[in-house]
Amino acid sequence: MPGILITANRLEDGVVVWLATDFTWTETRSRAGIFDADTVQTARHSAAGDQTNNFVTAIYEVMVDGKADVSAREAIRANRGPTIQAPPDRHPSIR
Amino acid sequence: MYKYDTIDRDFLDRRSAQFRDQVARRLSGELSEDEFKPLRLQNGLYLQLHAYMLRVAIPYGVLSSRQLRGLASIARDFDRGFGHFTTRQNIQFNWIKLVETPDILDRLAELDMHAIQTSGNCIRNVTSDPLAGATDDEVENPMVWCEVIRQWSTLHPEFAFLPRKFKIAVSAGAEDRAATGFHDIGLRLVKARSGEVGFRVLVGGGQGRTPRVAQQLTPFLPKKNLLSYLEAILRVYNVAGRRDNIYKVRLKILVEAMGIEAFSDAVNMEWVGIRDSVVELPLEEFERIQRHFARDTLPPADLTSEILEAYCGKGHAFERWMRHNVLPHYDPGYANVCISIKALGRPPGDASASEMERIADLADRYGMGEIRFTYSQNVVIPHVRRDQLIRVFEGLGDIGLNGGENGLIGDMIVCPGLDYCNLANARSLPLADRIFQHFADAGLRDEIGKIRLNISGCINACGHHHAADIGILGVNKKGVENYQISLGGRAGEDAAVGRILGPSFDEHRVPDAVAAIVGLYLHRRKPDETFGDAVVRLGVDVFKRELYAAA
Ligand code: SF4
Secondary structure, eight states: OOEEEEEEEETTTOOEEEEOTTSOEESOGGGOOOBOTTTHHHHHHHHHHHHHTTSEEEEEEEEEOSSSOSSHHHHHHHTTSOSSOOOOSOOTTTO | OOOOOHHHHHHHHHHHHHHHHHHHHHHHTSSOHHHHHHHHHTTTEEEOSSSEEEEEOOGGGEEEHHHHHHHHHHHHHHSSSEEEEOTTSOEEEEEEOGGGHHHHHHHHHHTTOOOTTSSSSSBOOOEEOTTTTSOSSBSSOHHHHHHHHHHHHTTOGGGSSOSSOBOEEEEOBSSOOSOGGGSSEEEEEEEOTTSOEEEEEEESOBOTTSOBOOEEEEEEEEGGGHHHHHHHHHHHHHHHSOTTOGGGOSHHHHHHHHOHHHHHHHHHHHHHHHTTSTTSOOHHHHHHHHHHTOOOOOOOOOSOOHHHHHHTTTTOHHHHHHHHHEEEOSSTTEEEEEEOOOBTTBOTTEEEHHHHHHHHHHHHHHSSSEEEEOTTSOEEEEEEEGGGHHHHHHHHHTTTOOOOOTTSTTOOEEOOGGGTOTTOSSOSHHHHHHHHHHTOOHHHHHHHOSOOEEEESSTTOTTOGGGSSEEEEEEEETTEEEEEEEEOOBOSTTOBOOEEOSSOEETTTHHHHHHHHHHHHHHHOOTTOOHHHHHHHHOHHHHHHHHHHHO
């Protein structure tokens, strides 16, 4: 379903969150609400309230086509981390 | 290296307590995001793609083994177990929680470290030569002057709200290993014919959207006048910098718009009023700082080592590492070891906590407990006895960091790009790995020899692509990550900005494009001619034709 996602960072830890259909914030992209022209106004209002209440910051909206995240940027955010392997912290020979 | 005294420590403790209070007030809503943002930026805390990012200052890239272990523990306790070495010789952590930042700043303060002036429109952490004080090609130790500038610029009230960020680099070597030509102010220590040492002062260099090589402001500034002269430059910039236009706000644009002569006149006019005044560094203070950098007495080293000889001439990886990563020291019995934080399958410049700890251990056991971060996102352990090099090599082998890549095509400078950065157009880290894979044969990398390939994920150019033999810039082409290639940039004494070759490529085609460029070089080079020199001789257009004929 094409529509609009509302996303932000949680203020206290900066973690990427999306607004769910029940207007709570989720860390899981697949649980993000996809709002249409009818629902998006209320969703925006709720999100803005959470910004005023210092729960989230840096809110913005993303258009989606219903299949995949359109931009690489949003795909990487949804992935909750980089697309490459972090350097190894366990080296067999030293611990 | 410089050791903090009680004044420095008190200052950091108070600063950390102040930020703790600011964070609490932000979380309670007493401070709005707009009010808080400049405060967090003054403490190196950004909001990035995945979370907050904390950039910690490593003054001119020098730190102790204890400090490096401390950074490793921060990576482990507050982040995902690794950190990223930046081109400005700092380190940054990627998943920092705002609520925990005051604790991290306390932890840093215990280590005599902080994150002050690692962001915002102020004089940033001064950068320098990673071999400073450990090489015999320098006029004198530039770290003394870096520390002078650090103390002068830290919370300098007049320069806390500059038009834009401001970067100063100092070098003293015959070879400029600090890219002074690409800084707002580049200081090169030089010796006059009279034997007097002073500074050659360059201004108006920088990368970003409008890359410029710095121009000479004065060929010789007496050392005693350094601070008044810096003040004069900063004052002119502070007043005349284009605060009204974000694209014209850096010093490089002001210098260009005024012309170097008019800029120089303005600086001199400001300078006459403060030259030889209280603004200058008092001699006693200079001597106090200088004492911190007195050369350690190195125990005499055995020059003939059986172990060394056993490995040499056998094409072993050790020999390759010795050739590329073991750098000369002023004492022939010693060396400076460059650790390549670049290898196939790992993000350039990223190091895990255990890797940092191992490097700290090696610096303690085989060096003098001191570590340097380099502009090219590598690490140097200075003052290593030559007859211990094999031990260092083996110790690094345990963590997979004993590759001899220094200065070769695998030694790419790469910014975090779209995998981490809020401003990015395209990913740089996976592209770096694709390119590395293309040149996976170490023999081929050796055959290509010295070459600088740098990647930036956007026009801000944190990956210094303008200053690379082969520069790669991430662009957004109708929503798809694409990469523009430029050729002919240089960062050293003969700094130059690379020239864009033509239309961009997608990530799959970049490695072939790089291979075509490198292939032409291998085919046409003269004996002992580096890639950079071949580009100058043949001209960029020859490479451009080859690239787009093949494409
Ligand atoms: S060059 Fe651009 S993408 Fe890379 S770190 Fe800098 S701002 Fe981010």
